Amino acid sequence: MPLIPEEPQIHESAQGPRATPASGRTAPTPRPVPGPRPAAPSRPGRPGPPRPAPPAQRTSREAAPAAMPGPSHPSAAADGPQIQLIPASVEGALDAAEETVDLLLDSGRAPGDVLVITTGEQHPWATHELSFGEASYWAQHDAGDDVFYTDAQVADRARTRPVVVVAVNGGPESVTASALKSAHARAGALLIVCGDPQRINSVLGAGV
Numbered sequence: 001m002p003l004i005p006e007e008p009q010i011h012e013s014a015q016g017p018r019a020t021p022a023s024g025r026t027a028p029t030p031r032p033v034p035g036p037r038p039a040a041p042s043r044p045g046r047p048g049p050p051r052p053a054p055p056a057q058r059t060s061r062e063a064a065p066a067a068m069p070g071p072s073h074p075s076a077a078a079d080g081p082q083i084q085l086i087p088a089s090v091e092g093a094l095d096a097a098e099e100t101v102d103l104l105l106d107s108g109r110a111p112g113d114v115l116v117i118t119t120g121e122q123h124p125w126a127t128h129e130l131s132f133g134e135a136s137y138w139a140q141h142d143a144g145d146d147v148f149y150t151d152a153q154v155a156d157r158a159r160t161r162p163v164v165v166v167a168v169n170g171g172p173e174s175v176t177a178s179a180l181k182s183a184h185a186r187a188g189a190l191l192i193v194c195g196d197p198q199r200i201n202s203v204l205g206a207g208v
Helices: 093-106 124-130 134-143 173-186 197-205
Strands: 082-087 114-118 148-151 161-167 187-195
Touching: 082 197, 093 114, 093 161, 093 187, 114 173, 124 134, 124 148, 134 148, 161 173, 173 187, 173 197, 187 197
Parallel strands: 082 187, 114 148, 114 161, 161 187
Antiparallel strands: none
């Protein structure tokens, strides 16, 4: 069913961030935050020679109070996660996803609860970690103690996490459809999609 951004009430049973439309790289930050969860420890050090600090590495943060409201469109199916749409341009989708992750962590959500999937250019963290080899990259996924970033091409390899964030930041419609399908299957409680509402509705209308 198509998702149309609006201003519904937040349901306590499945809370999540909302956002205002993002245009370009300076997208406004989505403001509501989900209910607090126990924080997980930051990623432990890895053996071997020191590595350059990866971009956008996450650590748990203390819970924050609810933030300012903004338009969103949560919807929930009886047999699936709650779905929220955060409007953003192709260029701003990755920034919107980053801001969403920040809000999740600020609310007390454990870093290991969050999986981020991109449909276009890989997140810089994924690019950085893959430079050390796929074995090391996927070992961090299996450890499950930090936010994990992957792309739609290999998202089927990722395990279920409570929250999945999709950044529709490019790629063909078939890749977007694959990413949304994989994300829906892997989101235990909340699926957040950052991207152009018209494009997302077109893909959802195709039966994803």
